[in-house]
Amino acid sequence: MPLDKIGIAKRIAKEVKDGYYVNLGIGIPTLVANYVPTEINVEFQSENGILGMGPFPFEGEEDPDIINAGKQTITTLPGASFFDSALSFSMIRGKHVDLTILGAMEVSEEGDIANWKIPGKMVKGMGGAMDLVASAENIIVAMMHVNKAGESKLLKKCSLPLTGVKCVKKIVTELAVLEITPHGFKLLERAPGVSVEYIKSVTEGYLEVEGLIPEMEID
């Protein structure tokens, strides 16, 4: 059975290692924070200028001056710091952030990513995504394997305008965990009950399948 959004978030949470600084994009990536085991020491950076983000505030304790990049009211944990946008992107560009998790509309078998613009539609902008993907050494994409029309979003080449080139390392979809290798998408895990054949059928880019593909372990 394909994962739901929470399932994807839970699986990605397993990629978060002790000592990581992590930047989470809007959407599914934001959910990941909820599923990182408490014994793992991790600090969340938000590009609008905070390191050491905590949970949402208790009702009535919202502070309009303390938000994340999704413009949500948040709190800080002990050891947190605030900084300006330039220093924030120095953290990102300078590879001080260990892991970036973000959504995508399309990913190519070479690791190109498109997640900011659909020609002909209203464009909201790339925000910090282009800086993040151009810099991060460890980028995990959380995305749906197919679009609403049932077409693959894991492509030979992206059809949409790019956000960055050859940058994605890993992809977690509702169907599979995949790694970008010099050959293309390498299938690492499949969602419980989802067959390799099915994953192949909805992956337009080259899919490398080596040996037996285990099911994802979640929870």
Next chain:
Amino acid sequence: MPLDKIGIAKRIAKEVKDGYYVNLGIGIPTLVANYVPTEINVEFQSENGILGMGPFPFEGEEDPDIINAGKQTITTLPGASFFDSALSFSMIRGKHVDLTILGAMEVSEEGDIANWKIPGKMVKGMGGAMDLVASAENIIVAMMHVNKAGESKLLKKCSLPLTGVKCVKKIVTELAVLEITPHGFKLLERAPGVSVEYIKSVTEGYLEVEGLIPEMEID
């Protein structure tokens, strides 16, 4: 009679206008601070990271963490701020400092300055001088008109390695106040009792003399 160092500092102090941020080099320039009239509002920046420098501390109140770029213990005035070296040079490079006063070994009639290196001798380094002269729009040089051998230091072309090109605006020596114009050194004022002829004789670069040259007013 030629001015002494204090005379030069006093004359330069008249160039400091209300509202100026000023960076003072080591030597005679440092003395200028003592002669700026109290009704003139001015703030002194030191490139090691302080704005709003005050006088030397009272004996026993020296703080090793509070020094100027000459490594002298200093104090701060109300409204002072500390900052890092990068932001300090953003002030300088970004033309936020209104007036830079520094010493020189040689100045050319085009406004080139040499003040950091004598080939064959121990070189101490340019410190912040190259950033200052490359950026400041208003640079006044405090220097001796001739060297110990009696040779002019106001030249057609500098003989020493340059610190910056076409940057000096004004020069105050023990003999004269001069401005750099497209034609060369323009004589503005002469030290009390010093003749134009004498100044001409010790100025190797082209000296423009227009009309009657007044004596400097000091004090």
Next chain:
Amino acid sequence: MISKKVNSVQEALSGITDDMIIMLGGFGLCGIPENSINHLVKMGVKNLTCISNNAGVDDFGLGLLLQKKQIKKMISSYVGENEEFERQMLSGELEVELIPQGTLAERCKAAQGGFPAFFTPAGYGTEVADGKETREFNGKMYVLETAFDADFAIVKAWKGDEAGNLIFRGTARNFNPCMCGAAKITIAEVEEMVPLGGLDPDCIHIPGIFVQRIFQGERYEKRIEQRTVRPAKTAL
């Protein structure tokens, strides 16, 4: 000490005229110069080019200037959450230049610090790099980006003094410090003017040299864009 204090938003914004390029601090609605934006609406200046990470919402922040069609061009990284913006953009009334967020911040810093240009990896291989110089350093490709050239920067700080020194609060800091001194004239509005000497020299985020005018804003709404909360703590 050089005093930068002015007594009103009118005085602070004097000299801003049609067709100017204005930088405005803020991220979303957080840390925006509310009082100055409201007054720009009153002044009715037109054909502005605004450099600001976002474009406000329909009825707050830069959205107010958009409603009055005072903005000719927006230079931003993200412009969602604004219907009037969308309408003007799709109809071609409004020019929009989208820039990666880190590049936006650094083009401000470059202007502040007297750097004409710098190489950044952001946008390489995308349409953002179209027409720009690209170059390899140590096996990686970078894009050459240039400093902004703006007439006014308008920023919002938490506390300030008459020397122009500024302190920001929380994530309301964002682009504000980067824009100080990045335009010909920098105007700072603050929630609280403190007496000279009231700010710790070690804790000042922006030294007054980067600020030409400072005033205390009359009123701050500080609207929240996404109010996200946990259930209230209950007494044991």
Next chain:
Amino acid sequence: MISKKVNSVQEALSGITDDMIIMLGGFGLCGIPENSINHLVKMGVKNLTCISNNAGVDDFGLGLLLQKKQIKKMISSYVGENEEFERQMLSGELEVELIPQGTLAERCKAAQGGFPAFFTPAGYGTEVADGKETREFNGKMYVLETAFDADFAIVKAWKGDEAGNLIFRGTARNFNPCMCGAAKITIAEVEEMVPLGGLDPDCIHIPGIFVQRIFQGERYEKRIEQRTVRPAKTAL
């Protein structure tokens, strides 16, 4: 929270070996990582390339490493006030690369922030620009300078916490914040370790993400280079 705390200078400096490139904070003797420098002498590592604005004095700061001939090359903006330095430089034992002070600071910031290169006006038309690309922007000439690439950065702060957050004091700040995160590993020595939460998040100069190891220095001499004073205040 990710703890960066180590318990000794030994542990902090582990991994530093011969031939490495080390950045060291400080301006003159102000804000230098005293305890780390003393320990580098003890470790006896050799052939170091040191990036530091100055080179200490004969018997303090980097002068101690010079005395033991542990430094192969100095990259600095000003190296006066040191006789042993002068002797080694003139005899050719010591390589010296002199860099404008603002360029030195920015080459650190570039490394910290992932910028490979930037244009600066400093040094144009001088021997500093020899062999470097120069270019005109808006009628003015600039020199292309590149980011440093160092193995370790060693900085000195006033207070820090185990998350690696740092606060500096007075002009002891100088190059220290610029060097944090500008090398593969950043080591911070502080005068005082405070409990987590003991630093105001708005007043932290350097967030812990830029620091890999932090320890409290055993002892600070904080020598003054030029003691300049006015006569003591006298009671009325």
